[in-house]
Amino acid sequence: MITSVVDSLHDLPAAQWEHLARPAGLYLSHRWLVGEEQDPTATSAYALVRDRRGTLLAAAPLHLVRDEPNDRYRPGTVLPPHLRPRVVAGARRGYHNTPLTRPGLAPADRHACLTLLRDTARRFAADHGTTHWWPYLTARAAAGLAPLYPGRPLHLEDDAVIPLPGTDFDDYVASLPARRRAHVRRERREFAAALPVRRHLLADCHEEAGTLLAGHQQGHGHDRDGVAAMTALLSRQAAAMGTEARVVAAHDGDRMIAFCLYYHYGATTWIRAVAHDREHPAPHLYFNLMYYLPIEDAYAHGTTALHAGMTTIEAKRRRGARVSPLYALADEPSAGHPGPR
Structure with a gap:
């Protein structure tokens, strides 16, 4: 070799x-x-x-x-x-x-x-x-x-992946426990009555999405992630990924108030970023943007799993996620392999 x-x-x-x-x-x-x-x-x-x-x-x-x-x-x-x-x-x-x-x-x-x-x-x-x-x-x-x-x-x-059995969203819902099925249907119905949803390419909305993402990041203590930094990050991503960078967003009139950025790659739909305007609440906004709307698109695209990632693991389990651990392995300084300068 x-x-x-x-x-x-x-x-x-x-x-x-x-x-x-x-x-x-x-x-x-x-x-x-x-x-x-x-x-x-x-x-x-x-x-x-x-x-x-x-x-x-x-x-x-x-x-x-x-x-x-x-x-x-x-x-x-x-x-x-x-x-x-x-x-x-x-x-x-x-x-x-x-x-x-x-x-x-x-x-x-x-x-x-x-x-x-x-x-x-x-x-x-x-x-x-x-x-x-x-x-x-x-x-x-x-x-x-x-x-x-x-x-x-x-x-x-820990990492969460939601399997997507069958061929459409109803098959996903049917895979959940009976009580959870009723919750999902209600969360979808109440959200749909509150806000319209539009689908975009990231290249067409990276500035709006960057503003929302900066607010989300700074709300979680990431002070370096201001509007300029997040807009630049999404702009680079849009340029690199082109039509693969897909956004589903909730709007109030012409204004985007929440979005989810995701990618279909291989057999999986990958959630990349979710953010919303905290001053503009809507029923079950996060659950729809993070799970249900991307799952709809995943079925339309033919993928068989939604990569939902880390954190809020129990909420993801309730929506059918399988959870697995994530690890780090590090080389150690030794003779001939120095430590950090």
């Missing part, structure tokens, strides 16, 4: 990367990562493992972080005090991470690929005077990587 590091995914055909990334999720997709290369807070590179014929067997993004704006991705927030890595291996956003390996690899070959990815990430980090870590690994990913690292996986959060 042969390893290399490239500075941009523009240097790699999208189809090669997607063959590995599509089962892994949105935040490791070629298009998403190319967009993230424009993020001024980090520099990206990509570890690649190929066989002798040049077939791509495994890969991992490597992000050298200069300034992390997201508290949940700051080592000082989530890791023990002696671990302060500045290189993120894998996905740096989305709270869903795994190394990429070619589908169908034999277990021994997969283990060899993971070892080479670790070694490449370790060298890349050492060249920059630091170490690396994998945040928000799925349970399967953590199990595969754990034997290669000195410490045990650290449980960070």
Whole structure:
């Protein structure tokens, strides 16, 4: 097997990367990562493992972080005090991470690929005077990587995915317990009577959405996430993702008062952001924007699951979510692999 590091995914055909990334999720997709290369807070590179014929067997993004704006991705927030890595291996956003390996690899070959990815990430980090870590690994990913690292996986959060059986929203409702079915129907009915809903491309509404998102973020204590920062973030995302960046929004007249940004990728619909104007309440606004309206679109698009992410886990369980743990694995400073400068 042969390893290399490239500075941009523009240097790699999208189809090669997607063959590995599509089962892994949105935040490791070629298009998403190319967009993230424009993020001024980090520099990206990509570890690649190929066989002798040049077939791509495994890969991992490597992000050298200069300034992390997201508290949940700051080592000082989530890791023990002696671990302060500045290189993120894998996905740096989305709270869903795994190394990429070619589908169908034999277990021994997969283990060899993971070892080479670790070694490449370790060298890349050492060249920059630091170490690396994998945040928000799925349970399967953590199990595969754990034997290669000195410490045990650290449980960070829980992740929720809502299965979407059948072919339409009624099939989803039918999959819930009887009492919950009645609640969902009532929440949908009362919301529909209160506000009109429109669907947009993010490119057409990123300024309105950015204003709402900034209010949401600052209401949760994220003081750095002002209107300019959130509008710029959504503008970059709209430019990178194009027509894949979909928004469903509630309006009061011409004014957007709540939105959900989501993506259909692989067999899953991925919720990216939800925000609403706290001074403009409406019945069951959040539940409809976060769950029911994206689920409708998921069925229309043909996906079979809604990735609902972290936090408010019990509310997600009540709406049919299956919950699984997310872990961090961090390399430790050692001889030849220095700690943070």
